[in-house]
Amino acid sequence: MKKLLYTSFIAVALGASACTVADVQRTMDGVLAGTNGALTQNEVAAGLKQALEVGISNGAGQASQTNGYFGNPLIKIPFPEDVQRVENTLRQVGLGSQVDKFILTLNRGAEDAAKSAVPIFVSAIKQMTIQDAWAILRGEKDAATNFLKRTTSQQLYTAFNPIMVQSLEKTNATRYYTDIVNQYNKIPMVQKVNPDLDDYATQKAIDGLFKLVAQEELKIRENPWARTTELLRKVFAQQNQS
Structure with a gap:
């Protein structure tokens, strides 16, 4: 693993700029400095919390930008699945532009709400125990995200x-959605619908944030350059050597 880490550093460094071998070695020495000693339990816990906070800040930052949801196929919120027939029928009767307008505003709502996500997530992270942190460090590549999802989803939703x-x-x-549903319900012989848009949008927005956090966690685990603090470098360099 240490050899693999060394190779990945060289590849990234040489790809980013015209560095000499000596430059690359100095970078390696600087990043790996201090990682040979055993990590304390507090360091592991603090490092994992830092990793989650970095991932959440980056993920929420991406999501809250214009087109953060709407322009990202990974997290774009579609028309509610349980009333998909509404969209299909409205498009068939020439009301597709109204459907498109609703989908755009739905995702704009998620982008706007994402601005307030960071403190909610960070508050949840503070509940992580030292035992949780060790399990995450030794776990799968999305272990931290899954822990956060498992232990905070209900609080986050509330x-x-x-x-x-x-x-x-x-x-x-x-x-827009109320108008769409009302128009749909006026169509003869259709099954009337009255879904909870707020619940659907909230859950989809949270799911999207978790997907972005998972991407950021993977970067921190696999890409040394994504480890933006000394503690993150120490904790995850130790993981790579194990």
Whole structure:
């Protein structure tokens, strides 16, 4: 693993700029300095919490930008699946532009709400124990994200839902959806629908944030250059050597 880590450093360094072998070696020496000693339990816990905070900040930052959801196929929120027939029928009767407008405003609502996600997630991270941290360090590549998802999803939903509702109102997504459903319900012989848009949008927005956090966790685990603090470098260099 140490050899693999060394090779990856050289590849990234040479790809980023015209470095000499000596430059690369100095980079390696600097990053790996201090990692030979055994990590304390507190260092592991602090390192994992740092990793999650970095991932959450980066992920929420991406999501909160214009087109952070709408322009990202990985997390773009589609028309609610349980009423997919509404979208299909409305497109067939020439109301596709209204459907498209709703999907855009729905994702704009998620982008707006994502701005408030970081402190909610960070508060949840503080509950992580030292035993949790060790298990995550030795776990799968998305172990930290899965831990956070498993232990905080309900709390996150409770805190995030009112923010999402406000954002949907702010972007007119709720009004557009109400108009769409009302028009659909006027079509003869269709099964009437009245889904909970707020619940759907909140859950999809949270799912999208977790996907971005998982991407950031993977970067930190696999790419030494994504480890932006000395503690992260020490904790995850130790992981690579194990």
